Amino acid sequence: MTDLRGLSAMVVRIPSSAMILTAAMHSELTRPAGDAIERFRHGDLNALDVILPQYRVRLYRFLLRMVGEPALAEDLFQQTWVRVIEKISSYNARYNFDSWLFAIARNLAIDHLRRKRGFSLDVRDEQGEAPVERMAMPGPDPLKEVLDFERGSILATALGELPAIHREVLVLRFEEEMKLEQIAEVAGVPLSTVKSRLHRALAGLRRRVAEQLSMGGNK
Amino acid sequence: MNGHETIRAMLPLAAAGALTRGDLAAVEQHAATCSLCARELEVLRLYSEGLRDLPRPMVPAGLMQRTTARLVQERAAAAGRRRQDLTLGALALFSWSLAAVSWILVRVFTGGVWIVLGANLADAGTWFLASALLAWTTAGVAVVALGKHHALVRRIL
Amino acid sequence: MSRIREELQVVPTAAWIIAFAVYFSLAAFLSLGVLENSLWPIWGRALFLAGLPLLPAVGVLLIGYVNGDARRRGMRHVLWTLLAIFIPNAIGIILYFILRDPPMRHCPKCGATVRDGFAFCPACGTAQAQTCPACRHAVEPGWSHCPSCGQGLQAA
Numbered sequence: 001m002t003d004l005r006g007l008s009a010m011v012v013r014i015p016s017s018a019m020i021l022t023a024a025m026h027s028e029l030t031r032p033a034g035d036a037i038e039r040f041r042h043g044d045l046n047a048l049d050v051i052l053p054q055y056r057v058r059l060y061r062f063l064l065r066m067v068g069e070p071a072l073a074e075d076l077f078q079q080t081w082v083r084v085i086e087k088i089s090s091y092n093a094r095y096n097f098d099s100w101l102f103a104i105a106r107n108l109a110i111d112h113l114r115r116k117r118g119f120s121l122d123v124r125d126e127q128g129e130a131p132v133e134r135m136a137m138p139g140p141d142p143l144k145e146v147l148d149f150e151r152g153s154i155l156a157t158a159l160g161e162l163p164a165i166h167r168e169v170l171v172l173r174f175e176e177e178m179k180l181e182q183i184a185e186v187a188g189v190p191l192s193t194v195k196s197r198l199h200r201a202l203a204g205l206r207r208r209v210a211e212q213l214s215m216g217g218n219k
Numbered sequence: 220m221n222g223h224e225t226i227r228a229m230l231p232l233a234a235a236g237a238l239t240r241g242d243l244a245a246v247e248q249h250a251a252t253c254s255l256c257a258r259e260l261e262v263l264r265l266y267s268e269g270l271r272d273l274p275r276p277m278v279p280a281g282l283m284q285r286t287t288a289r290l291v292q293e294r295a296a297a298a299g300r301r302r303q304d305l306t307l308g309a310l311a312l313f314s315w316s317l318a319a320v321s322w323i324l325v326r327v328f329t330g331g332v333w334i335v336l337g338a339n340l341a342d343a344g345t346w347f348l349a350s351a352l353l354a355w356t357t358a359g360v361a362v363v364a365l366g367k368h369h370a371l372v373r374r375i376l
Numbered sequence: 377m378s379r380i381r382e383e384l385q386v387v388p389t390a391a392w393i394i395a396f397a398v399y400f401s402l403a404a405f406l407s408l409g410v411l412e413n414s415l416w417p418i419w420g421r422a423l424f425l426a427g428l429p430l431l432p433a434v435g436v437l438l439i440g441y442v443n444g445d446a447r448r449r450g451m452r453h454v455l456w457t458l459l460a461i462f463i464p465n466a467i468g469i470i471l472y473f474i475l476r477d478p479p480m481r482h483c484p485k486c487g488a489t490v491r492d493g494f495a496f497c498p499a500c501g502t503a504q505a506q507t508c509p510a511c512r513h514a515v516e517p518g519w520s521h522c523p524s525c526g527q528g529l530q531a532a
Binding site for chain 2: 402406409428431432434435438459462466467468469470471473474516518519520
Binding site for chain 2: 045048052053056057060061064065070074077078081082085086141143144151152155156159170173174175177179180195198199202203205206
């Protein structure tokens with residue numbers, strides 16, 4: 001079973017295995033355990049016993065969507081929590097813990113992608129997507145023609161092809177169901193930027209889906 | 220105010236559920252009459268639902284154990300690094316103090332004059348310069364001889 | 377605090393003796409010159425006499441520590457002691473602290489000294505750390521893949 005006792009280097013015994021098992025069995029809580037976060041903020045690392053399982057699925061899923069590779073997503077997941085422990089002393093309780101956590105994860109993911117493929121991917125597309133948005137889509141959208149169960153994989157593929165900053169907005173809005181204001185906090189940009197990225201992201205998504213379906217020779 | 224173009228710009232936000240109640244009502248009101256916008260909105264809603272219903276990827280088994288193991292390790296490593304930084308800082312201070320003390324002793328033992336290679340080593344500036352030069356040269360030679368260059372880079376960085 | 381005590385025990389007894397000898401002889405020698413000096417106040421002179429020889433004495437203790445610590449880490453202790461002595465201004469000592477090997481561990485079964493990074497004990501073969509199921513190299517608990525052969529690792 002997981003042994004978190006080493007974390008605090010104190011001789012405080014908590015039935016951590018019991019706590020983790022219970023937490024893992026419950027579905028993800030939408031409200032983070034506020035007092036666990038308070039305890040963590042004041043240096044009680046055992047509070048992570050409660051916090052970590054709550055964010056496990058959401059955080060991993062977000063990172064996996066951003067970088068696409070499970071092994072890499074796990075490494076970034078671990079790195080995120082290392083950073084969280086390092087920076088918890090500078091965390092201001094006024095901010096939402098969710099946003100702060102996701103901002104750290106997001107920055108790690110973006111840094112990695114930037115190093116891997118170069119930055120131009122974001123900038124160029126930021127400009128390039130604009131004219132597309134203006135065009136009216138002729139005819140019915142091809143996604144409608146697709147069977148329900150195929151829709152998921154087509155969307156996921158198209159999502160993976162988007163530039164990181166667009167993918168980020170879509171994932172945070174639709175999978176994590178964050179408010180736009182919160183997304184703005186996570187991404188560290190103004191609300192208006194989030195809105196315009198959302199526009200461009202959806203337009204880009206539709207374009208890529210259309211490309212996929214026309215190239216795949218489906219119907 | 221709520222012209223066609225304005226509403227058209229708000230459609231993606233409407234589909235994403237990111238509009239205020241008032242704006243959303245305005246959009247729906249417009250879409251009731253404008254077939255272009257209605258169709259567009261429908262498509263956007265399709266995409267929104269598609270994204271919301273994306274199958275959740277599985278979390279790999281043992282993620283929690285590996286993560287907590289790594290966190291424990293990182294804590295220990297960070298503590299070790301901090302300890303080493305403090306030790307090296309103290310030693311650097313000690314090094315300078317020792318240089319000063321040895322200068323004092325040189326002055327005391329040589330009565331204020333010690334000429335080596337034309338320079339008076341009992342003079343403060345000369346002494347510090349000479350001893351630092353000697354120290355760094357011998358240290359550099361030692362590092363090269365030990366063949367520990369890679370370790371040096373790894374440990375310091 | 378017990379950590380400091382533990383570290384102090386690393387210094388060999390000979391070094392303690394030499395350190396005290398250096399301290400007192402230096403203090404004695406300086407007192408010959410300083411005590412008559414009337415330019416300085418009495419407490420200044422006392423401080424000088426008591427404080428100044430402290431540094432070379434501490435230097436001797438540090439050299440002793442290098443000797444003992446290098447020995448217990450399985451390093452070339454003679455070489456490192458000489459470097460600590462002959463590289464001036466304690467730079468040799470600083471060099472040691474930067475470059476020293478990690479501490480050796482003991483095999484939980486037979487007690488033999490085992491270097492850091494060893495996957496198995498060289499004396500009795502007991503596993504010292506988790507190993508990759510495929511290539512048997514040592515792996516750390518936080519990893520999901522073996523860095524030597526790329527094999528995926530099961531949760532512990």
